[in-house]
Amino acid sequence: MALLEVEGLEAQYGWTKVLHGIRFEVEDGGITTILGANGAGKTTTLRAVCGMVRTAGEIRFDGRRLAGRATEDIVRLGIAHVPEGRGTFMQLTVEENLRLGAYARREKGALAGALTRVYDYFPVLGERRRQIAGSLSGGEQQMLAVGRALMLRPRLLLLDEPSLGLAPLVVREIFRIVRAINREERVGVLLVEQNAATALDLADHAYLLETGRVVMSGPSADLRRDDAIRRAYLGY
Amino acid sequence: MEIFLQQVVSGLATGGIYGSLALALVMIYQATDVVNYAQGEMAMFSTYLAWTMINAGLPYWAAFVATLAIAFVGGLVIERVVIRPVENAPILTIVIVCIGLLVILNSLAGWIYSYIQKPFPSPFPETPIVIGTVVFGAHDLGAIGVTLVVLVFLYVFFRYTMLGLAMRAAAQNPSSSRLCGIRVGWMLAVGWGLAALVGAVAGMMVAPIVFLDPNMMGGILIYAFASATLGGFTSPGGAVLGGLIVGVVENLVGTYVRFIGTELKLTVALTMILVVLVVKPSGLFGRAVVHRV
Amino acid sequence: MTGARAWERALVVAALALACALPFALSGFRAFQFTQVGIYAIALLGLNILTGYNGQISLGHGAFYAIGAYTTAIMLDKWNVPYGLTIPVAGLVCLVAGFLFGIPALRLEGLYLALATFALALAVPQILKYFEHWTGGSQGIVLSRPEAPAGLTLTPDQWLYFMTLGVLVVLFVLSANLLRGRTGRAIVAIRDNPIAAQAMGVNTALYKSLTFGVSAAYTGVAGALSAVAVAFVAPDTFNVFLSITLLVGIVVGGLASISGAIFGALFIQFVPNWAQDISKAAPWAIYGIFLIVFMYTMPRGIAGSLKLVLNRLARASGGAGGPV
Numbered sequence: 057m058a059l060l061e062v063e064g065l066e067a068q069y070g071w072t073k074v075l076h077g078i079r080f081e082v083e084d085g086g087i088t089t090i091l092g093a094n095g096a097g098k099t100t101t102l103r104a105v106c107g108m109v110r111t112a113g114e115i116r117f118d119g120r121r122l123a124g125r126a127t128e129d130i131v132r133l134g135i136a137h138v139p140e141g142r143g144t145f146m147q148l149t150v151e152e153n154l155r156l157g158a159y160a161r162r163e164k165g166a167l168a169g170a171l172t173r174v175y176d177y178f179p180v181l182g183e184r185r186r187q188i189a190g191s192l193s194g195g196e197q198q199m200l201a202v203g204r205a206l207m208l209r210p211r212l213l214l215l216d217e218p219s220l221g222l223a224p225l226v227v228r229e230i231f232r233i234v235r236a237i238n239r240e241e242r243v244g245v246l247l248v249e250q251n252a253a254t255a256l257d258l259a260d261h262a263y264l265l266e267t268g269r270v271v272m273s274g275p276s277a278d279l280r281r282d283d284a285i286r287r288a289y290l291g292y
Numbered sequence: 293m294e295i296f297l298q299q300v301v302s303g304l305a306t307g308g309i310y311g312s313l314a315l316a317l318v319m320i321y322q323a324t325d326v327v328n329y330a331q332g333e334m335a336m337f338s339t340y341l342a343w344t345m346i347n348a349g350l351p352y353w354a355a356f357v358a359t360l361a362i363a364f365v366g367g368l369v370i371e372r373v374v375i376r377p378v379e380n381a382p383i384l385t386i387v388i389v390c391i392g393l394l395v396i397l398n399s400l401a402g403w404i405y406s407y408i409q410k411p412f413p414s415p416f417p418e419t420p421i422v423i424g425t426v427v428f429g430a431h432d433l434g435a436i437g438v439t440l441v442v443l444v445f446l447y448v449f450f451r452y453t454m455l456g457l458a459m460r461a462a463a464q465n466p467s468s469s470r471l472c473g474i475r476v477g478w479m480l481a482v483g484w485g486l487a488a489l490v491g492a493v494a495g496m497m498v499a500p501i502v503f504l505d506p507n508m509m510g511g512i513l514i515y516a517f518a519s520a521t522l523g524g525f526t527s528p529g530g531a532v533l534g535g536l537i538v539g540v541v542e543n544l545v546g547t548y549v550r551f552i553g554t555e556l557k558l559t560v561a562l563t564m565i566l567v568v569l570v571v572k573p574s575g576l577f578g579r580a581v582v583h584r585v
Numbered sequence: 586m587t588g589a590r591a592w593e594r595a596l597v598v599a600a601l602a603l604a605c606a607l608p609f610a611l612s613g614f615r616a617f618q619f620t621q622v623g624i625y626a627i628a629l630l631g632l633n634i635l636t637g638y639n640g641q642i643s644l645g646h647g648a649f650y651a652i653g654a655y656t657t658a659i660m661l662d663k664w665n666v667p668y669g670l671t672i673p674v675a676g677l678v679c680l681v682a683g684f685l686f687g688i689p690a691l692r693l694e695g696l697y698l699a700l701a702t703f704a705l706a707l708a709v710p711q712i713l714k715y716f717e718h719w720t721g722g723s724q725g726i727v728l729s730r731p732e733a734p735a736g737l738t739l740t741p742d743q744w745l746y747f748m749t750l751g752v753l754v755v756l757f758v759l760s761a762n763l764l765r766g767r768t769g770r771a772i773v774a775i776r777d778n779p780i781a782a783q784a785m786g787v788n789t790a791l792y793k794s795l796t797f798g799v800s801a802a803y804t805g806v807a808g809a810l811s812a813v814a815v816a817f818v819a820p821d822t823f824n825v826f827l828s829i830t831l832l833v834g835i836v837v838g839g840l841a842s843i844s845g846a847i848f849g850a851l852f853i854q855f856v857p858n859w860a861q862d863i864s865k866a867a868p869w870a871i872y873g874i875f876l877i878v879f880m881y882t883m884p885r886g887i888a889g890s891l892k893l894v895l896n897r898l899a900r901a902s903g904g905a906g907g908p909v
């Protein structure tokens with residue numbers, strides 16, 4: 057059984073339908089990517105999983121149905137969402153941002169261990185722990201967002217365009233860490249990206265979304281070889 | 293010089309009261325972006341509850357603690373029941389609902405307890421404390437002390453507890469807070485509860501001075517509003533300091549500027565605040581809000 | 586012309602006809618109450634121009650109401666100026682006062698502006714008491730009520746009513762024209778996006794202080810009318826509560842809506858009386874509950890809800906379905 061199973065997912069904003077019944081899966085400990093152009097419905101897909109938009113269809117996480125649950129409760133099941141725009145608490149310190157990531161965890165004493173772990177992955181955050189988060193660079197804020205998600209010790213990590221607006225070197229660094237997290241902690245990853253080349257390198261499965269429909273899916277290697285994808289999304 | 297010191301001291305005493313109510317205003321504002329015009333009446337109502345309990349024979353401090361608990365729950369319930377339906381309405385709609393709440397509480401208190409002034413006990417001794425030639429009222433000093441305790445309590449709560457942190461987060465970035473598992477609606481409610489608690493403290497500290505009646509907080513709320521603005525609506529410490537400044541300035545102006553006397557002192561205090569605001573629009577200790585273009 | 590517009594016109598005509606018939610069907614006391622409604626409506630329109638259209642919150646328009654009232658009262662009492670003349674003078678005085686107050690207010694936003702205006706509302710009664718020689722101190726000034734001009738067979742109550750109605754119609758037409766045109770667009774643009782407005786070449790500072798002035802002038806005219814109608818001014822009638830009542834009036838009536846001023850005026854004139862009828866013991870509790878329930882059901886005020894109904898009616902009757 058897959059960790060996340062989505063079937064016939066529809067979503068709409070007001071009267072505008074954005075997703076027209078899509079289907080995808082994330083394996084336990086696997087990395088799945090959803091590719092697509094601007095406006096294809098990638099962000100909406102992630103928001104739908106977290107109960108942030110009105111949806112129809114089936115979303116099962118670890119066998120449990122998510123439809124109708126509040127975002128706060130979905131988070132408690134172990135789904136961490138790194139949102140579009142990073143969702144930084146600009147006026148709080150770096151460490152306060154991270155502590156908030158562990159808010160939903162009940163275990164006592166989990167906080168210190170989780171903080172150490174995040175600082176191991178992102179030493180720069182450790183150096184700036186007392187700094188106001190709003191003063192971080194874009195790349196550092198993205199790291200902070202991933203770090204905040206890690207604080208939950210999630211089973212599934214949702215990443216919304218982590219490469220957006222960042223220098224290639226920084227993007228490579230972040231993706232390297234995501235891979236390490238995925239391997240070391242067996243965290244499933246659902247990655248939404250416009251940067252198809254990088255995403256396909258990281259993911260084992262990929263789906264291609266066009267105007268709210270899945271038009272192609274399969275192992276990343278297969279998609280990378282596909283001529284249409286190469287021309288439209290990889291650019292060679 | 294003696295008169296001067298004496299006026300400063302009594303100014304600090306009333307200023308402490310303004311400061312504590314200002315603190316409550318700032319808290320709700322920070323947690324919810326709403327200025328609660330009913331804050332004063334909530335405080336007044338809590339004080340009546342304390343009065344009822346003390347009259348029923350409860351020791352002062354037991355009644356004090358019980359009142360704080362009731363005020364906290366009351367504030368929480370008011371947010372959930374009265375404010376929540378208009379949470380997403382335009383800001384002025386919320387203001388009007390608060391005004392509605394204000395007149396309801398005021399009217400209810402008058403109905404239940406009548407508009408006749410009642411004495412309210414002070415937990416502090418009556419004998420004044422004399423240092424040199426300056427006389428300190430024990431209650432005045434006690435009230436300032438209590439305000440400072442509340443301030444420290446709030447500081448620790450917001451700075452070092454998870455709940456306090458979550459409340460700050462919820463006010464700043466609700467959607468990101470939900471993704472952390474924070475129940476944003478409840479954080480707002482807790483904010484109202486805490487503010488009601490702080491207001492209740494202010495009410496119980498001011499009642500021995502001005503006597504208990506349904507309109508006792510009206511004037512004080514105005515000064516508290518002024519104090520919070522002076523200190524900057526974003527700074528709890530600034531609100532308390534603002535209160536002290538307003539209290540002292542009001543007293544000194546009333547004493548020393550002859551043509552003003554007691555009649556115009558409110559006007560002068562407010563004018564001075566206006567001048568401060570025009571020079572420094574976000575208050576003395578407030579953060580300027582940076583607008584993104 | 587769209588369907589909704591046609592309905593709107595018809596309603597305005599009907600309302601005017603009703604307004605003209607009203608004083609002949611009612612007792613003098615009732616007519617006086619409706620005079621008060623008209624006066625409030627003018628004050629509310631003034632406040633709505635500032636708060637509803639321009640986005641500057643004022644908790645202190647009672648101050649301008651007071652300044653208007655006292656300007657008229659002093660002119661009548663000290664110099665025997667004909668009352669008809671005092672009203673525009675009161676408007677002018679408030680225009681200047683509002684404009685001047687609007688300049689420092691430029692520096693303030695939202696909450697802080699609300700406090701600044703609130704302070705004004707608090708200060709004015711005190712200042713009025715202070716200048717006892719002119720204002721009669723806390724005793725106030727007693728005036729005599731005007732009779733209807735010779736040749737008109739109206740009672741003083743009816744005459745006051747029609748005078749108020751006349752001023753109201755003139756001021757409403759003026760403001761409707763002002764707000765629908767270029768100036769109105771600039772005023773609203775400043776509320777919605779001040780930076781963009783400035784970038785488009787709107788002199789925001791000038792417009793904002795001018796709006797403050799015009800708004801104060803309207804409210805001042807209302808104050809002047811009330812001095813004439815009530816024939817008495819005293820500092821304590823212009824307390825903070827008056828300012829709050831005016832704010833309640835524009836929100837209940839409907840922000841950024843001209844007709845909202847009338848609805849709001851009806852509300853603040855009559856609802857407290859009804860509350861009194863329902864419960865003698867705690868009338869304000871009833872008023873407060875009414876206010877809150879009102880805001881729940883019509884968060885955008887009476888005019889806002891009415892607009893929705895009108896649009897629906899227009900669509901149902903096969904009209905072109907005017908823009909919402």
